[in-house]
């Protein structure tokens with residue numbers, strides 16, 4: 361079981377209007393009392409003319425696992441991808457009003473270097489995506505492109521990252537073999553090792569277990585819980601049981617709004633919003 365997180369505060373909010381209603385949305389739910397490592401302030405997000413996020417406010421605390429849950433298309437991945445501006449790669453995608461402040465800096469300021477940002481805010485995707493290179497070269501990839509050439513530094517970073525990804529024992533004798541020879545679960549943990557090798561502050565995970573079998577899923581879930589000692593983890597999951605197992609805090613989203621954000625126990629046992637309760641009880645999906 362994960363330890364109890366700091367007590368977040370949930371305020372009440374009007375439920376979002378049906379999609380056909382005018383897109384006038386009130387301030388969304390603010391949650392934690394203290395400023396988080398990630399502060400989302402009144403953020404709207406657009407794909408061209410289509411608005412995907414409406415007035416999101418949230419404070420994501422450091423060294424906790426925060427899960428985003430909600431029905432398909434509610435904006436979980438969009439919100440996650442705002443935290444390292446990977447959405448910027450989609451033509452027409454842009455933040456509307458609002459800010460995302462990470463460690464005191466609005467990451468949407470014009471002077472932000474997105475390469476640097478993505479070192480600070482690493483990402484692991486749904487489908488594991490190792491490069492067609494050795495296990496070693498996969499892990500040290502980010503360091504190499506940042507210009508690191510010293511073998512000792514690369515070797516140490518490789519071992520540390522593989523240990524943090526609970527993969528060292530399985531790979532230490534075959535670091536030079538191609539990563540494609542690994543199992544799916546190992547490849548996903550390799551991608552986690554690649555992400556942590558550059559020592560990010562934050563690790564974003566977009567459905568990291570959806571391509572894995574139950575045993576590999578369990579290993580990655582154990583890893584996620586362990587990783588919060590060193591990193592702030594934000595995970596999108598379709599699987600409510602997974603959110604219960606790994607997350608200290610859970611955010612429920614619906615139609616592009618943050619409906620409720622609280623500690624995971626509250627969200628699943630005593631939700632404050634009827635919409636959250638309906639979703640948890642499986643009354644819509």
Ligand SMILES: Nc1ncnc2c1ncn2[C@@H]1O[C@H](COP(=O)(O)OP(=O)(O)OP(=O)(O)O)[C@@H](O)[C@H]1O
Pocket residue numbers: 407410412430431432433434435436437438439450598
């Ligand atoms: N590249 C894109 N271009 C236009 N609209 C998009 C794009 N990506 C997502 N959207 C829209 O933005 C909204 C939010 O999508 P998003 O993928 O963030 O939701 P989600 O909750 O992560 O969904 P799922 O659980 O199905 O992955 C949806 O209406 C979706 O159709």
